[in-house]
Amino acid sequence: MPLPRPIYEELERVVGVENISDRPYILAGIRAAMPGGPKPPSPEAVLLPGSTEEVRQIVRICNRYHVPYIATVSSLIQFAYPSGPGTVMLQMKRMNQIEEINVEDRYAVIQPGVRQGQLFTELMKVGLTYPVAAVGPAGSVLANFACSSGDNHGQHGASRTNRYLAGIEWIEPTGEVVRLGSLANDDGWFCADGPGPSLRGLIKGFAGQWGGMGVVTRIAISLNAWRGPRAFPTEGRSPAYQIRLDKKCHKVLIFKFPTLDQVRDAMLEIGKAEIGQAVLKYFYATAALLATESANEFWELWNSGLFQKELSLPLYVFLSTWSPEEMEYEERVLRDIIAETGGEAVDEQVLRIYEDNMDFFMLVGFLQRVLRLGGGWAPCKLSADSVTHMFEVAKAIPDFMTEFIEQGKILNAPNNFQIIPLEYGHSAHIELLFLWDRTRPDAKQIPMEFMRASIEADIKNGHHGTMPPGIPAAAGALGHLYSNSQRWAQAIKNAFDPQGVSNPH
Amino acid sequence: MLLTKKVLMGKLEDKLENYRYTMESCNHCGQCKWLLGPKTKGWDFAEICPIHMKFNFDAYSGQGLLNIAQELLDGQLKYEAGLIDLIYSCTTCGACDINCKSIRDMEVLDTILALRAKCVEDNQGPKPVHMKIAESVEQTHNIYGQAHERRSAWISREVQLTDGSPVAYFTGCAASYESSDIARNTAKILNAGGIEFSHLGGDEHCCGCPLWRTGQVKAATKQVEHNLDAFKKHGVKTIITSCAECYGSLRGFYPRVAKLEVEVFHISEVVQKLLAEGRLKFTRPLDMKITYHDPCLLGRLSEPYVHWSGEIKAFGYHEPPKQWRRGNRGVYDAPRQVLAAIPGVELIEMTRNEENALCCGGGGGVREAFPEFARWTASERLREARSTNADTVVSCCPFCQSNFGDVLDASGDGLKYRDFTQIVADAL
Numbered sequence: 066m067p068l069p070r071p072i073y074e075e076l077e078r079v080v081g082v083e084n085i086s087d088r089p090y091i092l093a094g095i096r097a098a099m100p101g102g103p104k105p106p107s108p109e110a111v112l113l114p115g116s117t118e119e120v121r122q123i124v125r126i127c128n129r130y131h132v133p134y135i136a137t138v139s140s141l142i143q144f145a146y147p148s149g150p151g152t153v154m155l156q157m158k159r160m161n162q163i164e165e166i167n168v169e170d171r172y173a174v175i176q177p178g179v180r181q182g183q184l185f186t187e188l189m190k191v192g193l194t195y196p197v198a199a200v201g202p203a204g205s206v207l208a209n210f211a212c213s214s215g216d217n218h219g220q221h222g223a224s225r226t227n228r229y230l231a232g233i234e235w236i237e238p239t240g241e242v243v244r245l246g247s248l249a250n251d252d253g254w255f256c257a258d259g260p261g262p263s264l265r266g267l268i269k270g271f272a273g274q275w276g277g278m279g280v281v282t283r284i285a286i287s288l289n290a291w292r293g294p295r296a297f298p299t300e301g302r303s304p305a306y307q308i309r310l311d312k313k314c315h316k317v318l319i320f321k322f323p324t325l326d327q328v329r330d331a332m333l334e335i336g337k338a339e340i341g342q343a344v345l346k347y348f349y350a351t352a353a354l355l356a357t358e359s360a361n362e363f364w365e366l367w368n369s370g371l372f373q374k375e376l377s378l379p380l381y382v383f384l385s386t387w388s389p390e391e392m393e394y395e396e397r398v399l400r401d402i403i404a405e406t407g408g409e410a411v412d413e414q415v416l417r418i419y420e421d422n423m424d425f426f427m428l429v430g431f432l433q434r435v436l437r438l439g440g441g442w443a444p445c446k447l448s449a450d451s452v453t454h455m456f457e458v459a460k461a462i463p464d465f466m467t468e469f470i471e472q473g474k475i476l477n478a479p480n481n482f483q484i485i486p487l488e489y490g491h492s493a494h495i496e497l498l499f500l501w502d503r504t505r506p507d508a509k510q511i512p513m514e515f516m517r518a519s520i521e522a523d524i525k526n527g528h529h530g531t532m533p534p535g536i537p538a539a540a541g542a543l544g545h546l547y548s549n550s551q552r553w554a555q556a557i558k559n560a561f562d563p564q565g566v567s568n569p570h
Numbered sequence: 571m572l573l574t575k576k577v578l579m580g581k582l583e584d585k586l587e588n589y590r591y592t593m594e595s596c597n598h599c600g601q602c603k604w605l606l607g608p609k610t611k612g613w614d615f616a617e618i619c620p621i622h623m624k625f626n627f628d629a630y631s632g633q634g635l636l637n638i639a640q641e642l643l644d645g646q647l648k649y650e651a652g653l654i655d656l657i658y659s660c661t662t663c664g665a666c667d668i669n670c671k672s673i674r675d676m677e678v679l680d681t682i683l684a685l686r687a688k689c690v691e692d693n694q695g696p697k698p699v700h701m702k703i704a705e706s707v708e709q710t711h712n713i714y715g716q717a718h719e720r721r722s723a724w725i726s727r728e729v730q731l732t733d734g735s736p737v738a739y740f741t742g743c744a745a746s747y748e749s750s751d752i753a754r755n756t757a758k759i760l761n762a763g764g765i766e767f768s769h770l771g772g773d774e775h776c777c778g779c780p781l782w783r784t785g786q787v788k789a790a791t792k793q794v795e796h797n798l799d800a801f802k803k804h805g806v807k808t809i810i811t812s813c814a815e816c817y818g819s820l821r822g823f824y825p826r827v828a829k830l831e832v833e834v835f836h837i838s839e840v841v842q843k844l845l846a847e848g849r850l851k852f853t854r855p856l857d858m859k860i861t862y863h864d865p866c867l868l869g870r871l872s873e874p875y876v877h878w879s880g881e882i883k884a885f886g887y888h889e890p891p892k893q894w895r896r897g898n899r900g901v902y903d904a905p906r907q908v909l910a911a912i913p914g915v916e917l918i919e920m921t922r923n924e925e926n927a928l929c930c931g932g933g934g935g936v937r938e939a940f941p942e943f944a945r946w947t948a949s950e951r952l953r954e955a956r957s958t959n960a961d962t963v964v965s966c967c968p969f970c971q972s973n974f975g976d977v978l979d980a981s982g983d984g985l986k987y988r989d990f991t992q993i994v995a996d997a998l
Contacts, residue, residue, distance in 0.1 A: 113627070
């Protein structure tokens with residue numbers, strides 16, 4: 066149903082004629098989602114607001130006329146698309162300023178359109194950093210802090226992004242501007258939990274509300290000290306860039322283990338020792354994609370069996386220290402732990418890939434190579450719990466995955482999951498990445514079939530293996546594992562969004 | 571492993587539908603709009619797509635143009651004036667293509683060019699000004715509609731030509747008519763280096779690049795066929811160009827039409843070789859801070875075209891293996907090494923350089939059809955040049971020169987533009 070002209074004109078008066086369109090050729094650019102997947106409903110118009118005030122006015126107009134809206138930035142994932150017809154899309158990319166980098170108090174205030182690559186490299190200049198959600202350099206920082214899970218390769222020595230939110234400017238679904246945390250009292254952006262109201266759980270929770278709770282227009286995030294250089298020491302040309310930091314203080318070590326239990330034990334011990342910036346049990350097929358420059362190269366590497374042999378049950382460790390002495394200490398402790406837990410170093414040629422590309426532990430500039438096999442790609446699980454529990458979830462993966470592999474529906478990569486500890490093993494995150502050939506006739510069904518099987522396995526096993534789901538059917542099936550949090554979430558949404566216009570379906 | 575078959579052909583007569591795999595593969599990851607991660611240096615100068623920088627909607631980007639192309643093919647989108655303007659506002663600079671290819675196996679730019687060709691085929695494109703250029707080329711063999719007899723007017727008495735030499739200087743329309751100082755300086759350099767070269771005279775016609783890149787493929791093909799015949803007629807084995815567009819066209823377009831049986835060199839490559847062999851020496855210091863602007867068709871888009879035809883099997887496997895043009899084998903080192911070798915010259919890099927250089931804004935017929943937007947992009951690029959504190963922007967493309975000139979003339983802030991050949995000639 067096209068947006069009625071009077072409403073369109075009212076929205077146009079807010080953002081200006083050049084920042085709104087309902088022309089089909091403009092909408093064509095924002096209504097194609099995952100290759101081979103179902104096409105989301107087309108928005109009826111797209112707006113490019115330039116300020117918090119403009120967003121506020123747009124949301125109020127949408128409430129007045131019962132027009133659903135969704136805010137997004139780059140639209141990589143399916144949640145960034147309208148969930149129903151008749152929606153207007155707010156693309157937040159014109160609000161793209163880094164408003165403040167406070168070196169003394171270590172926080173940054175940013176707008177939605179700031180990308181990971183921009184903020185990371187600006188912070189490098191002043192010796193600071195932040196946990197870069199593993200979405201690639203073009204992803205929105207704010208979206209991954211306020212609206213998504215925000216797991217990252219360096220969270221062993223840091224944490225998930227939700228721990229770093231220090232302030233939120235939020236347009237409620239009805240159009241009220243709310244500032245959370247210390248910002249509410251004009252005390253600056255140092256703390257999301259006050260003095261002042263702390264409502265960040267409503268907006269962020271575990272993984273955000275996927276556009277169902279208004280629009281976040283600014284956030285402040287806490288920052289960490291950065292031990293690396295003031296700019297990337299990049300060598301080479303695309304796609305064969307190399308980034309090597311000084312080995313005296315930055316070192317990659319990768320080990321392989323005979324069993325998952327041994328990987329777990331090593332991970333826990335490393336956490337207890339409080340060493341290392343990054344510790345990951347990483348995906349091996351994803352690693353092979355990141356290490357190659359074409360699908361053909363991937364197949365050559367994959368068919369060689371090298372990554373299956375070396376990286377099926379690996380532990381990647383990135384040591385990053387202030388001094389060579391500290392490095393010597395951490396490396397010795399690490400090697401003791403690996404010896405005690407039965408690990409051994411991986412093949413030199415595998416290690417060299419990461420020594421030459423330490424960006425893997427920073428911005429992860431080539432993360433989107435995971436899409437190279439045609440784009441049929443989806444993450445699964447995406448949960449967080451204790452390190453031990455995450456490994457229990459991982460051990461149960463073959464129970465439901467093998468059938469899909471045997472039927473040829475997905476890439477034969479049963480160990481293509483990652484487990485990344487948070488805060489030195491305080492907890493951990495799991496993600497299972499499955500890849501399917503999107504040109505198959507049944508390609509559209511595969512992701513939902515696979516995720517359903519995964520959730521059923523979680524229920525059967527009593528595992529907290531899956532992120533509390535946003536899709537009502539999945540939430541209904543899985544909710545009891547999460548204290549029926551979906552009912553609380555819906556009740557909260559109803560209270561804040563009485564018109565049901567903030568991406569409501 | 572074979573599950574499905576798809577045929578993708580990279581030949582000139584390709585239709586847009588042959589790029590369906592690319593259109594359907596896009597995941598909206600955003601890499602076609604943003605600088606590659608390892609090359610990013612901060613908040614500023616982090617974007618690489620001129621149309622997206624200016625218009626902000628996703629439709630204005632490599633990703634958006636793929637989505638548009640697919641909807642047009644599938645009959646979900648109908649032609650309208652605004653759509654044609656959008657398609658022709660792209661400078662076809664290829665930054666989206668090269669950035670995408672750092673992570674994906676997709677042919678973004680060739681899809682955009684096929685989309686333009688479809689517009690022409692469907693009588694919806696190009697823009698009237700582009701048709702006028704095609705008429706000029708048809709009638710006068712140059713893009714300006716000037717008398718063909720004047721094509722060699724730049725050749726003064728000082729220029730030493732060697733008739734019958736298998737090495738020919740392909741001057742191109744811009745240096746022949748509008749920027750003849752480039753042609754004269756090129757000849758001066760070649761003469762100084764002892765290179766014997768000929769000129770095709772009246773047999774040299776427009777290279778066809780402006781037609782190719784505005785979707786007028788049939789007209790462009792005629793130019794290719796004529797010039798290839800002329801190379802044969804004159805016994806040419808080696809072509810030297812001073813124009814990025816001619817260079818990129820000879821290497822990237824001509825092989826789509828016919829086998830290219832001549833070697834093609836840019837003047838910067840020739841000078842680099844002459845310096846290395848000691849046949850050319852810089853004797854006059856130049857006190858300059860230079861930042862070098864990589865022209866799209868000399869840099870990321872200058873890799874030789876290699877035809878591929880085959881099947882894309884399950885999970886993206888290309889059978890037979892495809893040789894990808896990822897933009898890393900462009901002419902990047904030669905101009906830089908030459909400029910850096912000039913006494914007194916300090917060479918300073920812009921953030922977006924080499925394969926990630928921002929387009930000047932004038933390519934793909936944009937300067938002719940959307941001059942205001944072309945000037946806006948040039949201003950953006952010059953803002954980046956100014957950030958280096960250089961006093962001179964140097965490049966190798968007469969079209970970049972014109973587009974930058976439009977903005978520099980108005981700014982009056984002292985930043986200068988010089989063609990590569992001018993700098994080299996001044997230093998000899």
